[in-house]
Amino acid sequence: MPENLEKPITNALNGNPSGERKLNFLEKLYLPEIFKGMWYTLKQMFQPKFTMQYPEERFDPPAIFRGRxxxxxxxxxxxxxxxxxxxxxxxxxxxxxxxxxxxxxxxxxxxxxxxxxxxxxxxxxxxxxxxxxxxxxxxxxxxxxxxxxxxxxxxxxxxxxxxxxxxxxxxxxxEYKNRQFGQFWNFDEENNIHSVRNRDKRWETSLSLVEMIEEQRREEGHQTELKRN
Ligand code: SF4
Ligand code: SF4
The missing domain is CATH 3.30.70.3270 (Alpha-Beta Plaits)
Structure with a gap:
């Protein structure tokens, strides 16, 4: 077994604390360190607060949040x-x-x-x-x-x-999931059924995917026209 595992070299209790840092007079008093700690706490009182008075105040998470x-x-x-x-x-x-x-x-x-x-x-x-x-x-x-x-x-x-x-x-x-998928393979928005299916209308199941895309584009063009007028 290595020698230093058998008997620690630097240990305040072994009578030979050769590796220890010498404390100066103020450090030996501890008081300056206590005041430093209190000053730090006092300063935090004037920092912006991140806590909330839950449940009176409620957190409105951003869209990226994963709740239930x-x-x-x-x-x-x-x-x-x-x-x-x-x-x-x-x-x-x-x-x-x-x-x-x-x-x-x-x-x-x-x-x-x-x-x-x-x-x-x-x-x-x-x-x-x-x-x-x-x-x-x-x-x-x-x-x-x-x-x-x-x-x-x-x-x-x-x-x-x-x-x-x-x-x-x-x-x-x-917006973001589609973009993330695009990093891993050649992502075309047309291939994502979620992006092309117009869910506000009654589903037209007889349409092929290509027809759905065309219909979607026609509608988007129509809506842009409406906004312009
Ligand atoms: S239901 Fe299952 S898959 Fe969905 S978030 Fe909970 S643990 Fe995950
Ligand atoms: S469509 Fe399939 S994956 Fe989506 S919620 Fe229903 S069972 Fe789950």
Whole structure:
């Protein structure tokens, strides 16, 4: 065993503190150091405050914030097609759902039930990343309170939030997520179904992707004309 591990060379208690720094008279008094500390504390009192009087004052997070995941409600129904990708991607297995079909609806599939166990959720945002329909997004909601485990399982009645309320996040995703994808492969906006599908209109399922893009462009041109006039 090396010698210095057996017996420490510099130790105030071993009677040979040769490596120790000598304190001057003021340092030995400790008082100047105490006043220095108090002066530092006093100075902080006049600095800008970053704390809030929660819950009276509430934090309004920016669009990049990842609060609780919610389902996007679009024209009175969920966008979700119950594909199950989010449940598959969720690391703590917090999502469960059951798919159903409705042949009268152009969307055809919808989740009969959709639940997220908020005791398990780690706010990672993977569900949002993988969703092909922009149907599940991270909201700004950060203060969740439950009185029991059962209450922490959020069903559709708690999860559905209208797209108007989620506009900031949806705009953020459209702008930044698309840009981020573009760094890894040759990203064309036309290839992103979310960017071309006009969700405010009733879905025209007979249109091909190319026709959807053309229609979208026609409409954008029309809206620009309207703004000019
Ligand atoms: S944010 Fe992460 S942990 Fe929470 S439901 Fe989505 S994938 Fe699961
Ligand atoms: S990935 Fe999107 S569309 Fe698929 S089940 Fe999840 S929320 Fe629904």
């Amino acid at each position: 995941p919610v389902l996007v409600e679009d024209n009175g129904q969920e966008r979700c097609v119950a594909c199950g990708l989010c449940a598959r991607a969720c690391p703590p297995l917090a999502i469960s759902m059951q798919a159903s079909e409705n042949s009268d609806d152009p969307k055809e599939r919808y989740p009969n039930f959709f639940e997220i166990n908020m005791l398990r959720c780690i706010y990672c945002g993977y569900c949002e990343e993988v969703c092909p329909e922009e149907a599940i997004v991270m909201s700004k909601d950060y203060d969740l309170v439950f009185a029991s485990r059962e209450e922490a399982v959020y069903d559709k009645s708690k999860l559905l939030v209208s797209k108007e309320e989620l506009k900031e996040r949806l705009d953020y995703l459209r």
